[in-house]
Amino acid sequence: MMNTKKLIKMAKKWQQRAALHRKRISFQRSSSATSSTAAEKGCFVVYTTDSTRFAFPLSYLSNSVFQELLKISEEEFGLPTGGPITSPFDSVFLEYLIKLVQRRMDADTEKALLMSISSARCSSQCSLKLQERSTQQLLVF
């Protein structure tokens, strides 16, 4: 069994790693204004604070990390009324989350990750600025 202290330590480590990734990962941007709202089959869409569009398979909705993500989005922005879902994180952080989810974590890792998400949200709050929606697109499978 893991204790809370150890979990927090793990969470911190991940955040540091995420910060490292932030410097390395760059996104493919489509050059022209495309039909970015075309719906991909079997997917739901989440935008990030830096206006990147992510299309996830519907099965991600039953993942507890994603459910937490939606909950945080609701707390942060309220339920979306006239448009798509926006996550209170940037694309780098979301990209990192996806990688962890794809690796199929064990229960302890997942617990630590959920804690990490919550703390990351606190630090991201001050730098939250909704920018104009760009044409960046990202499909995750």
Added chain:
Amino acid sequence: MVKPCWRIGAGMERSKINPTKVDGLTWYKDLGLHTFGEFSMAMIQANSVMEDQCQIESGPLTFNNPTVQGTFVGVYDGHGGPEASRFIADNIFPKLKKFASEGREISEQVISKAFAETDKDFLKTVTKQWPTNPQMASVGSCCLAGVICNGLVYIANTGDSRAVLGRSERGGVRAVQLSVEHNANLESARQELWSLHPNDPTILVMKHRLWRVKGVIQVTRSIGDAYLKRAEFNREPLLPKFRLPEHFTKPILSADPSVTITRLSPQDEFIILASDGLWEHLSNQEAVDIVHNSPRQGIARRLLKAALKEAAKKREMRYSDLTEIHPGVRRHFHDDITVIVVYLNPHPVKTNSWASPLSIRGGYPMHSTS
């Protein structure tokens, strides 16, 4: 005991042909018969527990005057849990009948009294459950009720559900809104609250780009929400996340309905009554156009589908994918939706005798997850 079977009325026969059905998260009755014509009902669940409730009652509206016949329609959009909307569905119609029997007729006062007593009794339940189940104090519901009787339609509304009349006009149909709504994002509702609470600078707060009463709730009137009506419920053991930080003396929300009375004309084709989950995606005119231009059979489900298609478009996804999403997480894509379409015949269905009494409660059985 042998039950008489030779007096099955038109309503009963119709119920057999078109029973109420459940298909996944959708509950529906495609077509039925009320005192003054046909009706269609449909509901869809988005929350982990369905918070919307609805009912249609047709037949005598008093216990002592058989000539007062009519149709009662209720749409109850709950929040914070299903208890308040279920309580209304169980109680408001018997109360309406009780008050109508006292004066042997339907009136605006009778309907308003039924609303007031339903709210009062729900708050009594909250008091009773306070030691063991304090979160009942944070449960509430909108309440939209329509009564069609004697050529008049009474629409009583507490909250932000909506009733819209479809009136035929030059080959088409015009939407006439019959309900007055109480939502902080309407200027009239804000003015009312500001004038009632002139010394409270935080009575209305903008949060997540929407106006909310005390920063917590969009509706400015409701049934239930005891913690916003009586200070005695705005304290422990109610969890802090459901409480207001400051003490109040005057009730913040009221249960008073806004009532409109409209004399029906031969041009009046139908009334759509629906929770805000529908009106979030369809305009009044779009909704009446769909009803006017489509077959009656399954019209409520058709409206539901039109709203869901719009919801899918806003979330940049396909309608077929939206329908795959499980309740609970589905609330991020759309709200619980209830829609009832009541067609209006200029003459009662049977001229020589009344149609069989009818009582349908929407939403049972419904999916539930913990």
